[in-house]
Each structure stands twice: as C-alpha cells, then as structure tokens.
Amino acid sequence: SQTIHQWPATLVQPVGSPLSLECTVEGTSNPNLYWYRQAAGRGLQLLFYSVGIGQISSEVPQNLSASRPQDRQFILSSKKLLLSDSGFYLCAGGPGRAYEQYFGPGTRLTVT
C-alpha cells in the first residue's frame, strides 16, 4: 500500500517569508497527487492536483503554487506568505486499492 511522507510536522513562518513543503510517496509509481488545506474546524479544500511529472492543476486561485519534479515528489510553495495561508496542509496520493486517496500526516503552518 501507499505511504505518504510529509515534513515538517509544524512550521511557524513570518508574513512575507517563502514556503516550501515537500511530500513524497512510497509504495507505488505514477500516483495522482493532491495538496489539500484545512482551516481550523473546517473540512478539507483541494488546492492542487497532479497526474504526472510537470502536470499541475489548480483548483482555487491563491498565493501558493505546486510543482512535481519527480514521479513521487510533490512540492507546495509560496514566494511570500500571507496570514491567511495559515492552516493544516495535507498531501494525498491515489488511487489506492479501492480508488481511495491515502493522506499524509500533514503540516500545521502558522503565519505570524
């Protein structure tokens, strides 16, 4: 089965600083990869998804970007963080055995 690795687990960054969150996938090749954000007390919002190297689709306009330099690597970036970028960021990979998406442990980002 797939395993999704994310780091760091928590991150505190000042407004205006850059961001790079990395996600790697183990146990499968050519997965679909997804970045979600979860605001406090809310459900998950899909930010980006990728079906292959260099192929990125954005779901919502925002201050963030994503890249997929390798088959099992997905990166979420920002050049200048905003306060509104704070949240819990989750990387997911799929399809799994039942077409489910496997989620990583998440990164809690606080922009101060």
Add this chain to the structure above:
Amino acid sequence: DAKTTQPPSMDCAEGRAANLPCNHSTISGNEYVYWYRQIHSQGPQYIIHGLKNNETNEMASLIITEDRKSSTLILPHATLRDTAVYYCIVRVPMEYGNKLVFGAGTILRVKS
C-alpha cells in the same frame, strides 16, 4: 462547494452501534460516496465507499438509499478510539483522476 450535509456532532455509547447520516441530494449518477475519518491533527483515514449497493468491510457498513440521495455509515460496535470527525464525501471524476469534495463532517464522540 460541498455536496454533502451532515449533522455537526453525535454521541454514541461505547459498544453500541454508531449510525452517521449523510444527505447528498444533488449527487450525480457516476459519483461515488466515500467516508473518511480524521482523528485530531492527523491525516484523514479511508473507511468505505459505494455507488449504489450497500457495502461492508472490516471497519464499517455503508447503507445507500435506493434514490442515492442519502446514506448512513454504521460502526457496529463503537469504541473510544472511534472518536473522530467523520466526513461523508462525494468523489467527483475529473478529466484525470478524482476529486474528493469534503464538507464540515460530523464529530462523533464515543463515551464509556
């Protein structure tokens, strides 16, 4: 926008069945219903999914109404470790891959 509606919270006694309802009245014919749960500060965990027929696995049962406008997740013998936020999700097919549209979920509290 979420395509599902769930009660914000429910309580269940340990050892009893937990029945979590979900309305998805606008679901399309090719859209699956998925259930995930999220324990605090962790990534969501897949539970079960279905299209038309009732489904059962080692974790839960999923009952889908004949008109597919609602469903119920059943945890047959809830334990304290089942306390989590449960998300009823519609899986929307995209040009490539699938998108999980999350709502706010139901907070299930299992009490001894």
